[in-house]
Amino acid sequence: MFASKKSRLAAGVLAAGALLALSACSSGGGAFSSDSASSSSDTVTVGSAAFGESEILMQIYGQALEANGVKVAYKPSIGQRDVYLKALQDGSIDLIPEYSGNLLQFYDKNSTATSSDDVYAGLNDALPKGFEVLDQSEAQDADSYNVTKEFSEKWDVKSLDDLKKVTDPLTVGANPEFQTRPYGIPGLKSAYGVTATLKPISDSGGPLTVAALKNGDVQLADIYTTTPAIKDNGFVTLKDPKNLIAAQNIVPLINSKKASDKVKDVLNKVSKELTTEDLIDMNGENQGSSKTQPDAVAKKWLQDHPIK
Amino acid sequence: MTDILAAFGWIGDPTNWSGPSGIPARLGEHIVYSLLTLLLAAIIALPIGFAIGHSGRFRGLAVGVSGALRALPTLGLVIYLALLTTNLTIVPPLIALTILAIPPILAGAYSGLESVDRAPIDAARAIGMTGWQVFTKVELPLSLPLVIGGIRSGGLQVIATWTVAAILPVGGLGRFLFDGIAVQNYPEILGGSIIVVALALVADGLFAIVQRLVVPRGVTAGRVRDSAEGGRSAARPVPEGAPPT
Numbered sequence: 001m002f003a004s005k006k007s008r009l010a011a012g013v014l015a016a017g018a019l020l021a022l023s024a025c026s027s028g029g030g031a032f033s034s035d036s037a038s039s040s041s042d043t044v045t046v047g048s049a050a051f052g053e054s055e056i057l058m059q060i061y062g063q064a065l066e067a068n069g070v071k072v073a074y075k076p077s078i079g080q081r082d083v084y085l086k087a088l089q090d091g092s093i094d095l096i097p098e099y100s101g102n103l104l105q106f107y108d109k110n111s112t113a114t115s116s117d118d119v120y121a122g123l124n125d126a127l128p129k130g131f132e133v134l135d136q137s138e139a140q141d142a143d144s145y146n147v148t149k150e151f152s153e154k155w156d157v158k159s160l161d162d163l164k165k166v167t168d169p170l171t172v173g174a175n176p177e178f179q180t181r182p183y184g185i186p187g188l189k190s191a192y193g194v195t196a197t198l199k200p201i202s203d204s205g206g207p208l209t210v211a212a213l214k215n216g217d218v219q220l221a222d223i224y225t226t227t228p229a230i231k232d233n234g235f236v237t238l239k240d241p242k243n244l245i246a247a248q249n250i251v252p253l254i255n256s257k258k259a260s261d262k263v264k265d266v267l268n269k270v271s272k273e274l275t276t277e278d279l280i281d282m283n284g285e286n287q288g289s290s291k292t293q294p295d296a297v298a299k300k301w302l303q304d305h306p307i308k
Numbered sequence: 309m310t311d312i313l314a315a316f317g318w319i320g321d322p323t324n325w326s327g328p329s330g331i332p333a334r335l336g337e338h339i340v341y342s343l344l345t346l347l348l349a350a351i352i353a354l355p356i357g358f359a360i361g362h363s364g365r366f367r368g369l370a371v372g373v374s375g376a377l378r379a380l381p382t383l384g385l386v387i388y389l390a391l392l393t394t395n396l397t398i399v400p401p402l403i404a405l406t407i408l409a410i411p412p413i414l415a416g417a418y419s420g421l422e423s424v425d426r427a428p429i430d431a432a433r434a435i436g437m438t439g440w441q442v443f444t445k446v447e448l449p450l451s452l453p454l455v456i457g458g459i460r461s462g463g464l465q466v467i468a469t470w471t472v473a474a475i476l477p478v479g480g481l482g483r484f485l486f487d488g489i490a491v492q493n494y495p496e497i498l499g500g501s502i503i504v505v506a507l508a509l510v511a512d513g514l515f516a517i518v519q520r521l522v523v524p525r526g527v528t529a530g531r532v533r534d535s536a537e538g539g540r541s542a543a544r545p546v547p548e549g550a551p552p553t
Contacts, residue, residue, distance in 0.1 A: 082492055173477070176490035199477035201396065202486050208387065208476065211394045217477075 047093035059298030101246030174222035357417020401473030416458015420451030
């Protein structure tokens with residue numbers, strides 16, 4: 001069949017490559033297909049978004065459930081909200097840690113709720129059928145406007161209300177959606193009468209945004225409140241007296257079919273114990289010099305806060 | 309299908325065609341960024357590639373290094389350079405994309421020179437041309453189609469990949485992708501992608517025309533006569549004056 005040794009070898013390599021590609025396809029499909037083994041009726045599959053804090057929370061939920069005799073499977077780093085919520089709806093995951101304000105905004109684009117209680121109340125109406133949020137934690141990871149210490153002192157700015165005093169043009173370093181979100185550029189204008197322009201930096205208040213604020217490319221930076229870099233760089237988080245920024249309490253979003261009394265009880269206890277300070281510390285361990293893995297960070301928190 | 313229609317609807321929306329963040333402005337930025345990148349990469353890669361092709365030395369090194377450069381993930385390099393220099397302008401992506409464009413241009417340059425038939429080079433030396441004259445009058449003209457081919461392939465990669473630079477606050481067509489993803493505006497994402505694809509196709513077409521135009525007249529003339537004489541001469545590729553077999 002084959003003319004020479006060489007072509008036989010080539011055919012073999014090709015076949016091996018095709019096999020590899022095929023196996024990659026099938027495992028890739030499994031991640032999002034609803035009939036995967038991990039979704040069997042007594043296992044709770046807990047997922048996470050593609051960033052450290054979400055993975056830590058996923059591990060806390062999962063390990064706490066396991067410690068109380070619930071079978072758990074993990075699917076970390078699924079991506080952004082539109083992707084992992086799809087995964088939740090098609091049954092590839094059953095549970096994911098969420099942020100109340102952004103979750104509400106996703107399902108109800110016209111919502112104007114900003115306080116923790118209003119947002120939580122809005123969530124129960126907005127969520128699709130068959131899914132529910134359990135008790136929300138007081139722990140929050142919300143957007144926040146930050147300035148450098150020098151800027152704060154120079155203009156005597158401690159709150160968003162004080163920004164009116166600044167006569168220099170203001171630029172904000174934030175994700176591109178800041179251009180249109182109610183808590184972004186439009187909100188600054190309508191709630192505080194401050195005109196600012198956006199420098200879009202797509203790293204969600206990460207190191208690029210921090211660098212832009214530090215070197216003066218931007219005067220304001222949108223950084224999540226649980227980011228250790230705020231404290232590390234001595235940034236000043238501006239107060240928001242008019243509740244421009246929606247609350248972002250940590251809340252477990254779960255498929256109602258998997259929300260047994262035991263699961264609910266465990267996760268509600270976790271939410272009760274968790275604080276914003278805990279999140280800052282855990283993110284510090286995860287992102288700082290020690291680079292502790294999310295599962296180890298979660299394990300340590302659960303040792304200090306046993307969930308029984 | 310509805311997604312594609314929505315994307316073309318987005319492209320056709322006149323509000324997307326004006327202002328500093330409109331399609332013409334972003335397209336202009338993208339073209340300027342891409343040309344700048346290609347220019348930088350060509351300035352670096354062409355002389356090195358020609359030197360390797362002309363002398364035949366350091367070929368293994370060039371293949372190895374340029375192969376390794378190809379493997380560098382551009383997005384990672386953009387972020388790394390931006391953090392390293394705390395510079396959030398077009399400089400980090402410009403460097404990263406120049407590195408991306410060097411390997412194909414380098415490969416086109418040395419393989420172009422290597423592909424030149426030894427006979428005209430020997431003839432050129434025999435009539436007393438210097439090394440420089442051999443390069444400019446014989447090797448370079450004969451290798452141009454492949455050299456341009458290298459720039460063409462580098463240009464396509466540069467046009468497609470400049471989009472990732474929009475993770476930083478820079479312009480270009482990548483803005484539509486990053487800004488669209490941020491607010492789940494799928495028509496904008498797809499519309500922006502379609503414009504990138506269109507730009508790449510147009511650029512590729514232009515390079516293809518240039519590639520044809522740069523073929524030296526002598527080579528083209530020979531080709532035309534070959535095809536005019538039909539299959540008979542092609543079947544007998546015996547040079548004139550060769551001893552009968």
